[in-house]
Amino acid sequence: MRSRKVQVMVISFLIMWTFITYYILLRNSNGQLDAMHQSQQVKQILPKALTERSKSLRLSQTLIEFLRLKYTDPQVTTTPKITIVAAEISNELLEQESKATHAASVATSAQIPTRTYLANGEPVIPILVFACNRISVVKCLENLVQYRPSIEQFPIIVSQDCGDELTKQAIQSFGNQLTLIEQPDQSDITVLPKEKKFKGYYKIARHYGWALNTTFHVGFDYVVIVEDDLNVAPDFFEYFLGTHKLLKQDKSLWCVSAWNDNGKANVIDTAQPELLYRTDFFPGLGWMLTKELWSELSVKWPKSFWDDWIRHPEQRKDRVCIRPEISRTRTFGKIGVSNGLFFDKYLKHIKLSEDFVQFSKINMSYLLKDNYDNTFLKQVYVLPLVTFDELRLNLIAMEGPVRMQYNNRDQYKRITRMLGLMDDFKSGVPRTAYHGIVSFYYNKRRVHLAPSANWKGYDLSWS
Numbered sequence: 001m002r003s004r005k006v007q008v009m010v011i012s013f014l015i016m017w018t019f020i021t022y023y024i025l026l027r028n029s030n031g032q033l034d035a036m037h038q039s040q041q042v043k044q045i046l047p048k049a050l051t052e053r054s055k056s057l058r059l060s061q062t063l064i065e066f067l068r069l070k071y072t073d074p075q076v077t078t079t080p081k082i083t084i085v086a087a088e089i090s091n092e093l094l095e096q097e098s099k100a101t102h103a104a105s106v107a108t109s110a111q112i113p114t115r116t117y118l119a120n121g122e123p124v125i126p127i128l129v130f131a132c133n134r135i136s137v138v139k140c141l142e143n144l145v146q147y148r149p150s151i152e153q154f155p156i157i158v159s160q161d162c163g164d165e166l167t168k169q170a171i172q173s174f175g176n177q178l179t180l181i182e183q184p185d186q187s188d189i190t191v192l193p194k195e196k197k198f199k200g201y202y203k204i205a206r207h208y209g210w211a212l213n214t215t216f217h218v219g220f221d222y223v224v225i226v227e228d229d230l231n232v233a234p235d236f237f238e239y240f241l242g243t244h245k246l247l248k249q250d251k252s253l254w255c256v257s258a259w260n261d262n263g264k265a266n267v268i269d270t271a272q273p274e275l276l277y278r279t280d281f282f283p284g285l286g287w288m289l290t291k292e293l294w295s296e297l298s299v300k301w302p303k304s305f306w307d308d309w310i311r312h313p314e315q316r317k318d319r320v321c322i323r324p325e326i327s328r329t330r331t332f333g334k335i336g337v338s339n340g341l342f343f344d345k346y347l348k349h350i351k352l353s354e355d356f357v358q359f360s361k362i363n364m365s366y367l368l369k370d371n372y373d374n375t376f377l378k379q380v381y382v383l384p385l386v387t388f389d390e391l392r393l394n395l396i397a398m399e400g401p402v403r404m405q406y407n408n409r410d411q412y413k414r415i416t417r418m419l420g421l422m423d424d425f426k427s428g429v430p431r432t433a434y435h436g437i438v439s440f441y442y443n444k445r446r447v448h449l450a451p452s453a454n455w456k457g458y459d460l461s462w463s
């Protein structure tokens, strides 16, 4: 009897010790660690500790199994209590073990800096970079690290899918300049045979869903999304710093994008790097969204083609983005992706802004819906109407902005092709359009290509 008591005490002690160790570990890895080296240490210790822990769990389980065999022997009927307790403990241990494995698999996300606001009240805005198997992601990261004004305010989180080892090493070579998180679900995605060629788009959507969930889960109010093939402008961070408040002030806004789809050098006003627009078109390519928008979209996030999906009226709900006159991102091309032609024709000509605009010092209220619609929309429709030939041949007597009109889809396509603008639509919306108006710069003047004044809204069939 005495030896049994001792045995039970030893086991209880072992179990207690296991839980205490686990608790301390959890506290350390979840707590607010502001010192970088402390979190580094935890990072190093965590995997070892988890291994040790599962060793000790296995040991306890063996002991419990031993006890069970001993006490559940049909001849021994005097100790049913111990059997029940042992069984309960061993169940609990199994549960804990599966939690521990889970903790190990999300250990990387635990390293995301947890501070969401700075002492001065400004938000921490993580830059979430999507990477897969292109080592050229270093070009993007070098750029981000180079222009980043504050590591505290703009933590760079690189989310890697695809598990490519060389790309991972390339990302890790940035050390504590960034946090690497890895998309854990590398399972194959089953698609219909005719969708096979689109499998990549399914993986991208899954990756976006996971990474955004993981990042917003920390509690950030804003996140900026960057893809691994983007270069950013010197004032990229300043741009988001200056505009983030608009997303909270104006519920008709749902994104700030750093991209101008018609950002080619010959159709922008290089003298106005501070100029921003509202657009009904979702540009993507370096863009910021809020926690509120993510909680709305995350529950119905699509399995593929997330960018077409997000542009659909069911998601957009007439909300608009801010976009710059001069792009703050530029794509250096996705090698091996089927849009090579598109890249050569348009994307590689997009001018990346070189100026540094102090956006956070500029009064942005002209971009709020009421102000903008009262000025921009009214101004456009009192401007003189000109034809393409008059514009091209410079036959317009007065200086200043003008308006051109389009009345149908084919006319829109013809005019934009002649002007060297993008001619396509997504969910009926022309690129960069606001209320159907596409604004650009041509022969040293501002031109607004606009539908008639009694415009009735976008036509889905134009896509």
Ligand SMILES: *[C@@H]1O[C@H](CO)[C@@H](O)[C@H](O)[C@H]1NC(C)=O
Residues within 6 Å of the ligand: 208, 209, 210, 213, 298, 299, 301
């Ligand atoms: C994100 O997390 C929420 C809540 O846990 C869940 O409902 C949703 O399906 C997740 N979305 C994605 C895209 O993973």
Ligand SMILES: *[C@@H]1O[C@H](CO)[C@@H](O)[C@H](O)[C@H]1NC(C)=O
Residues within 6 Å of the ligand: 363, 364, 365, 366, 371
């Ligand atoms: C910002 O501009 C608006 C007009 O668009 C004006 O009413 C407001 O007073 C300005 N705010 C500041 C702080 O200057």
